[in-house]
Amino acid sequence: MPQLDLTEQLKSPTYRDNPYPILEDLRLKQPQYLQTYENGARIWFLTKYDDVSFVLKDSRFIKEWRSLLPEEERWVSGQREPAIFQMFQKWMLFRDPPAHTRLRGLVNKTFTPRMIESMRPRIEAIALSVVASLREKDRFDCVAEYAFPIPVAVIAEMLGVPTEDRDLFREWSTVLARFIDLSDVSEDDLARGSEIAHEMMHYFRDLLMVRRVAPRDDLISAMIASEERGDRLSEDEMIATCVLILFAGHETTVNLISNAVYLLLREPDKRQELLLHKELFPTAVDEFLRIESPVQLTSRFVAEDVMIGDAQFRRGDEVNVSLAAANRDPAQFKDPDRMDLRRSPNRHLAFAAGAHFCIGAPLARAEGEIALRVLFEEWTALEHVGEKIDWRDSTVFRGPFTLPLAVRR
């Protein structure tokens, strides 16, 4: 079968505007797409639900590609690494056990469903204050002025960083997102990346110092306390964890909220149904996550040879798994392109699965439910201004770049 030129397709404006027909075509024709390179590199792109779920849950598919290199190369590449990559190496997201278990264990307790339940009134108060700041306006940008300020304020409070610094966090996040993406990283990006890595290190080092002297009821103080109780976590690891939580804690939730607003504006009957039956919010949020997954793609490396069906995955191969394609696989979801606010069961993979399953899932769900309810209770007649959605230029993250809304009174 002739190979589809996948890399080009993933970077095309057609894919950015609507990735789903391309993903469907791939799932039908080459669900285990393999690109081989002259230097021997092999990169997979998987689009079937069962394959994606298998890879995410099987410990032979790992994150630390460096561990597959010979010892001396590992060390050399680590030394040459720009500061931003050195920080990524300390993110639990890019680690395997035992380091992954240790890093994750430290913040796990903060994000349990019970802890998040207790935060609901505070999330609601934040959403209401954002609505209040927009009340006099006839138009606003749902992304910058609504979907962004809520999760950033929530995660800043949980971590214990001043919300007033949110413009700084936004800037850091934009740079970090470029590195997470598949897009080519330019020399300028690298320079900017190293600059912000240093800025972030300074920022959090200072804050850690302050919290060591005067602890508060926040995640940073909790991390310091567990370090003092003897859990092994270096200062650099603590800083890297703060940056990851800050980044992961809003970058994706902004997209969940914006995507859901876009979906509900496109289907006013469903918006109406949701407002009449508010008990549907939990299943509706999972359906928004399934149908427009904020994280569309993630990847692993093969630690030892594995067969999936007839396909041989060799040690060292890179495996990209399309969460977006899995979430619309008709073998798993009936009528997958239809938004069904009551869909149940809905075993979507928007938060991935297995060891790296999103730690913030209960928080993201609560923020999504509350932010959407508060918005549509305040404004029953919102309209999207303009014909086309201006989607983010990313193959990993999906969400509108801007979503201008007009308030009809």
Ligand code: HEM
């Ligand atoms: C991991 C999605 C919100 C913190 C992940 C992964 C996905 C994901 C797909 C796994 C990536 C992989 O396996 O390679 C999302 C989505 C969100 C969201 C769609 C919102 C709608 C949050 C929030 C937080 C958070 C609010 C923070 C508090 C994390 C962390 C990890 C993670 C720390 C790494 C977990 C690990 O490696 O063990 N997220 N996330 N996320 N997420 Fe989320």
